[in-house]
Structure formats: structure tokens, C-alpha cells
Amino acid sequence: MSYMIGLKCRECGRRYPKEVIFVCEYCFGSVEVDYDYEAIRRVLTPAALAARPKSLWRYRELLPIEGEPTVGLWSGFTPFFRAERLAERLGVRELYVKDDSVSHPSLSFKDRVVAVALSRAKELGFDTVACASTGNLANAVAAHAARTGLRRYIFIPADLEMGKVVASLIYRPTLVAVEGTYDEVNRLCAEIGAKYPWAFVNINIRPYYAEGSKTYGYEIVEQLGWRAPDHIVIPAAGGSLITKIGKAIKELALLGLLRGAPRTKLYAAQAGGCAPIVNTIKARADIVKPVKPNTIVKSLAIGNPADGYYAAKAVLESGGGAEAATDDEVIDAMKLLAETEGVFTETAGGVTLAVAKKLIDQGVIPREESIVVCITGNGLKTQEPILGRVGQAVRIKPTLASFESQLAGKL
Amino acid sequence: MPVTVRIPTPLQRLTNGQGEVQCEGRTVTELLADLDRRFPGVKERICDESGKLRRFVNVFVNEEDIRFAQGDQTAIKDGDDVSIIPAIAGGSIRTRQVMSPWRAP
Numbered sequence: 001m002s003y004m005i006g007l008k009c010r011e012c013g014r015r016y017p018k019e020v021i022f023v024c025e026y027c028f029g030s031v032e033v034d035y036d037y038e039a040i041r042r043v044l045t046p047a048a049l050a051a052r053p054k055s056l057w058r059y060r061e062l063l064p065i066e067g068e069p070t071v072g073l074w075s076g077f078t079p080f081f082r083a084e085r086l087a088e089r090l091g092v093r094e095l096y097v098k099d100d101s102v103s104h105p106s107l108s109f110k111d112r113v114v115a116v117a118l119s120r121a122k123e124l125g126f127d128t129v130a131c132a133s134t135g136n137l138a139n140a141v142a143a144h145a146a147r148t149g150l151r152r153y154i155f156i157p158a159d160l161e162m163g164k165v166v167a168s169l170i171y172r173p174t175l176v177a178v179e180g181t182y183d184e185v186n187r188l189c190a191e192i193g194a195k196y197p198w199a200f201v202n203i204n205i206r207p208y209y210a211e212g213s214k215t216y217g218y219e220i221v222e223q224l225g226w227r228a229p230d231h232i233v234i235p236a237a238g239g240s241l242i243t244k245i246g247k248a249i250k251e252l253a254l255l256g257l258l259r260g261a262p263r264t265k266l267y268a269a270q271a272g273g274c275a276p277i278v279n280t281i282k283a284r285a286d287i288v289k290p291v292k293p294n295t296i297v298k299s300l301a302i303g304n305p306a307d308g309y310y311a312a313k314a315v316l317e318s319g320g321g322a323e324a325a326t327d328d329e330v331i332d333a334m335k336l337l338a339e340t341e342g343v344f345t346e347t348a349g350g351v352t353l354a355v356a357k358k359l360i361d362q363g364v365i366p367r368e369e370s371i372v373v374c375i376t377g378n379g380l381k382t383q384e385p386i387l388g389r390v391g392q393a394v395r396i397k398p399t400l401a402s403f404e405s406q407l408a409g410k411l
Numbered sequence: 412m413p414v415t416v417r418i419p420t421p422l423q424r425l426t427n428g429q430g431e432v433q434c435e436g437r438t439v440t441e442l443l444a445d446l447d448r449r450f451p452g453v454k455e456r457i458c459d460e461s462g463k464l465r466r467f468v469n470v471f472v473n474e475e476d477i478r479f480a481q482g483d484q485t486a487i488k489d490g491d492d493v494s495i496i497p498a499i500a501g502g503s504i505r506t507r508q509v510m511s512p513w514r515a516p
Contacts, residue, residue, distance in 0.1 A: 011466060025421065026456065028467040028497035287478050309466065 002066045003040050007031040007207055010310070018066075020124055020199075022206050030306075031207050033064040041255050046226065056112050056215035062251060063215075064208045065119045071148050072115020074104045076215050080223035083373070085340040090360055094370040096229065097337075098220050100377070101345050106143045106167065107378035108136035108346075109216055109241070114144045114201060116212035121199035127151060128198040132189040134182050134237065134299045135164030136377050141201060142171035153198065155185050160298060163381035181293060183304045202238075206306075213241045217248025220372055226257055228264045230369035231320070233356040235348045235376055236268040236277045237300040239311030245374075246314035265320035267365070268311060269355035271295035271347075272324040277305055280312040281322035288312065296327045296385040297347040299377060321364050325354035331389050333357065334379060344379035352376075414487055416446060417494040422457070426450045439470060440483045442493065457495060469496045 007016040011029025024031055040061045052058040056076025057069045079099045087095035100109040114137070121129055130153040131141045138154045145152035154168055158177040168175050178185045186203075193200040201209045221228055228249050234242045246266055253262040270278045273295030280288045288308035293301035305311065315322060325333070330350035337353050338344050345353075356373050359365045379386075394410075396402040404411070413433040418426050426432050427450075434449065436442030447454035457468045463483075464470060470477045471494045477485040487493065 023467070023497070027459075027465050028421075029465070030467070289479065 003036045003061045004064045004066070005034045005036055008034045018064075020204055022204050033207055033211055035062065037251070037254055044255060044257070046257065049222070056115060056212065056219075059215055059218050062211075062218070063116055064211050065116070066123050069115070069119050070122055071118040071144050072111055075111040075115045076103070077219060078103050080220065081341075083341050086337065089336065089340055090357055092360055092365075092367045092371060094368075096220075096224070096370070096372045097341060097343065097375055098216065098223075098372055099343055099375045100216065101343060101349065101375050101379070105147075106136070106139040107381065108140065109213070109376040110136040110140035111144070112215050113137070113209045113212035113240075114140040117199070117201040117205055117209035118144050118148055118150065120208040121150070121201070121205055122148070124199070124205070126197070126199040128153065128196075129201060130189070130193070130198045131155065131201045132182065132186040132203070134301060135160050135168075135381065136299055137202065138168045138173075138175070139164060139381075142168045142173040142175075145173070146171040155189050155192075157182050157185055157298075157301075161382045161384050163383060164298075167381060182302050183290070186302075186304075186306075202306075210240050210244060210307075213244035214248040214251070216241065216374070216376075217245035218252065220245075221249065221252055221258060224370075224372075226252075226259050228252075228258055228260070228262055229372045230263070231265050231267065231365050232372045232374065233267045233269055233352055233359065233365075234374045235300060235352045236270050236311055237302045237305065237348075239268075239277050239305045239307035239309075241374075241376070242266055242268055242277075242311040243307050243314045246318060264318060265365075266315050266318040267320045267355065267359060268315050268322040269352045270322070270324050271297040271300055271330065271351050272326050273297075274301045274303060275324040276303060277308045277311050278322040278324045280308060281315050284316065285312075297330060297351055298382070299346060299348045300351060321359065323355045323358045323362075323364075325351050325358065327385070329354040329358075331386055334386060335390065337375070338379070343375060345375045346377035346379050346382040347385060348377050349375040349379070414442060414489070414491050414493055416442065417492075417496075418453075419495055419497055421497070422453060422495070425452050425456070436487055438483065438487060439472070439477055439485045439493075442487055443483075467498050469498050470494070471496060 006018050009024035009029045009031050012027040014026050044061050054077040083095045083097045103111045128151040129145050131137050132155045138156050152173040154173045155176045158179050193203050199205045249262045252258045268277050274293035276288050276291045290304035293303045333354035334350035396406045416432050416434050434442050434445045436445050473492050
């Protein structure tokens with residue numbers, strides 16, 4: 001049973017069938033999935049949910065597939081925990097981490113969007129999937145497509161971190177390293193997608209793909225006891241995650257699953273060297289001015305964000321805000337999260353925590369209210385920028401005397 | 412003073428299949444009004460009810476996005492090259508065939 005009615009233009013409201021349509025034929029706006037919320041309300045109750053497997057597919061009525069889910073059956077429902085030691089360091093009362101750095105199988109939140117995109121791509125009859133990626137999406141598409149038996153073409157900027165390259169290659173995709181920025185890779189992929197009958201998850205089946213991000217938001221609320229936090233700090237690359245977390249909270253309110261009114265303020269976090277969405281929010285501008293990225297945070301280095309306008313709108317409507325972090329602040333925040341909570345996140349997670357700290361210090365986020373920091377990727381994939389910034393092992397001979405002499409002062 | 416305007420594929424049904432047409436005007440607004448006089452129905456596709464350029468339609472005058480110039484008041488002069496380009500998926504796609512959304516086999 002599917003609760004997906006069809007597709008609908010986000011700009012002019014024109015309706016389309018549930019096919020491979022990603023842009024409105026009339027006004028060129030992007031289209032999104034429309035659901036029968038009345039019917040969903042009758043079946044999606046806390047009691048029904050309590051009996052379901054702990055994966056992102058527990059919210060399947062709110063996801064755009066027709067039949068049973070076939071991809072990413074163990075993805076999602078990642079740890080969500082109160083971060084008391086980190087809270088103490090930041091001087092706040094109630095702080096939580098939503099930790100997708102341990103998402104199955106590819107260690108980032110992109111497992112969510114890809115689980116949904118590939119389930120839908122199979123329903124639509126595709127045998128080949130593809131993506132333009134800054135790394136995490138590449139890993140997720142390569143991994144899920146391998147297990148699903150789909151042909152896979154992955155396009156990345158040629159200068160990605162080695163961890164992300166290897167974590168794609170191992171799944172034997174056709175990996176194409178394009179000499180250019182992500183924005184150039186994405187533009188090329190739009191041209192390739194117009195010529196080859198492939199499901200480009202972030203382009204021609206984007207309306208389905210993007211819905212997977214909502215599950216990150218549903219889980220925050222469910223794991224908080226069906227309560228929406230006061231503040232959520234979210235990393236922004238293309239801007240889709242922020243938009244969909246906002247949508248997720250609104251949907252849960254609409255379905256009567258949320259305790260209290262949806263009052264969560266959303267905050268966008270970007271690196272200073274690539275902050276088009278943050279700039280738009282701070283200027284309260286109506287258009288997103290593209291930038292040329294220059295940052296160690298490669299997973300967020302999208303200068304022309306596809307959902308930048310909607311992300312800025314979601315943030316401003318929620319009453320939230322935005323801030324950017326320098327590369328040094330990013331590394332300090334990665335170390336802080338690891339030292340206090342035992343979580344090794346990638347540079348994007350460093351951006352999110354650094355920005356959360358900044359917004360707290362500025363008084364934008366009040367210290368007494370509930371705060372969620374979104375950790376969306378794993379630090380083992382982005383080791384280059386922290387090499388030489390984390391100290392080194394004490395090297396000794398295999399004798400007690402060597403141990404005690406080399407560690408004198410540390411024992 | 413005619414100016415060459417490049418028309419994206421999805422709108423060429425309204426321009427009798429022509430990918431390039433000649434129009435006149437001193438600003439983008441005037442140019443689009445003239446375009447609509449010559450090819451009725453074009454303006455309603457690229458502008459909303461209030462006459463503002465739709466969010467996902469980019470207009471370039473000599474390779475520069477008019478949003479970063481003077482918007483629809485951007486001046487046009489003889490010999491300028493004007494392109495109307497729908498934006499999708501994080502970029503302006505300056506190709507011939509991209510914009511017609513295709514369906515799965």
C-alpha cells in the first residue's frame with residue numbers, strides 16, 4: 001500500500017504523475033512528493049511504530065515508494081544521545097547528538113537518501129544508478145547499488161580525500177574523477193543524465209531521493225520521546241537536509257505524532273570558505289549567490305546549492321539562524337567532540353559543532369533550552385586535515401624501563 | 412535595434428521551433444514584453460502573475476546573470492546576447508537537450 005499521491009511543483013503547484021520528473025514543465029520549479037496524510041494518520045501511530053524494525057523504513061508511509069522497501073533495510077535509526085560532557089564544555093543545559101557517523105553501511109546520513117532513491121529507482125525500472133557527489137553520497141550509492149545488483153557510475157571532484165575515494169572504489173563502481181569543482185561535476189552530470197537512461201539519484205530522481213532525509217528528522221523527534229527540540233544545528237551543502245528536517249517536524253505535527261507545537265528553530269552551518277546559504281540567511285536575501293569554494297570541508301563544498309533557497313526559507317521561517325566556521329574552528333570542534341563524547345566525526349561534523357558553539361556564545365541559542373547537533377559523517381573518511389593536529393603516539397622499546405622513562409611525567 | 416534572444420528547448424514550441432529570435436527593448440523588462448508580443452504566451456512561462464521573473468528561470472545578458480546586475484531593469488544595447496536558461500539541480504544548464512524531463516523506459 002502506497003500513500004504517495006504524485007508529484008507537485010514547489011513553485012506553481014502543478015501536479016505530475018509519480019514518474020521520472022524532477023522539474024516542472026511549466027515554470028521550471030522543482031517538484032516534490034505529495035502524500036495522502038489523512039490515510040497515513042490512520043495507520044502511523046506511536047503504537048504501530050513501536051513494533052517496527054529499527055531502521056529508516058519504520059516511517060515507510062511517509063517515504064516515496066509503491067511496494068515494499070528493497071534497499072537499505074538496516075540503514076537509519078542511528079544513535080541519539082544526551083551529550084553531558086560536551087554540554088558542560090559549551091555551558092549549556094540540555095544537549096543531544098544525533099549520530100549518523102555510524103550509519104549502516106557507509107557511515108554517513110547519505111545512506112538514508114540512497115536507500116529511498118534506489119528502492120524507487122528499481123520500481124521505476126532502472127538498472128543503472130549514478131550520482132554527483134562530494135564523497136559521502138558516492139560511498140552510499142556505490143555500497144547500496146553493489147548489494148542491490150545495480151550498475152553504478154559515480155562522479156566526484158578529482159581532489160577528494162583518499163578515504164572517500166577508497167570507500168567508493170571498494171564496491172567496484174565506475175568511479176569518474178572530474179577535474180573541476182562539485183558544481184562543475186553536477187552540471188556535467190545533468191548533461192550526462194539527459195543523454196543516458198540512468199537514475200542520477202541527486203538529479204533526475206531527486207524528488208524521491210530527497211525525501212529520505214526526512215527520516216533524520218523523524219528519528220530526532222521519536223528518540224526524544226515524540227518531542228521536538230528547541231534548536232537543531234544542521235550542516236548545509238546542497239541545503240536539502242535542513243529543508244527536509246523542517247518538513248519532517250511539520251509532518252509529524254500534522255499527523256498528531258508530536259507532543260506540543262512545532263516550535264523548533266533550525267540553524268544552518270557552513271564552512272567560511274563556502275557559505276552561500278549562510279550568506280543568504282544573514283542577508284535575508286531572496287536569491288542565493290553562488291560562491292567558489294575554498295575550504296578543507298570538502299563534503300560541504302557546494303558553491304551553488306540546489307536547495308539553497310528552500311534551506312534559507314526553512315531557517316528563516318523557523319526563527320533560527322546561520323553561522324560559518326573557519327577551518328581551524330572546524331578542527332578544534334572535531335577534537336572537542338571526540339574528547340568529550342567519543343565520537344570521531346568528519347570535517348562537516350566539525351562545522352556543525354563549531355557553529356553550534358558560536359551561536360551559543362553569541363547568545364543566539366539560549367543556554368537553558370534543548371539543542372540537537374547533527375553529526376552526519378565519519379572522521380575516518382577525512383583524515384588529511386587533522387593529520388599533525390592530533391599529537392602522536394609515544395614510541396617505546398618493549399621494556400618496562402623504556403615505558404617508564406619515555407612516559408615520565410605522564411604516569 | 413534588434414537583440415538576439417536564445418530560447419530554451421521547452422519554450423521553442425511557442426517560438427515556432429526557433430532557438431534564437433530577434434527582439435527589441437532597452438531593458439530586460441521591455442525585451443520580454445516585446446518577446447511576448449511576437450510570441451504570445453512566452454512571458455507567462457518565464458514570469459509569475461506579478462510579472463516577476465520566475466525563481467528557476469535565469470536570464471543572462473552577455474553571460475552575466477541579470478540577478479547580479481540590475482535585475483529586470485538591466486540595460487540592453489545593440490548587439491547584446493541574451494539567453495533564457497532554466498536552472499536545475501544546482502546549476503544553470505546551458506545545453507540544448509537537458510530541460511525536457513524524460514521518463515523511464
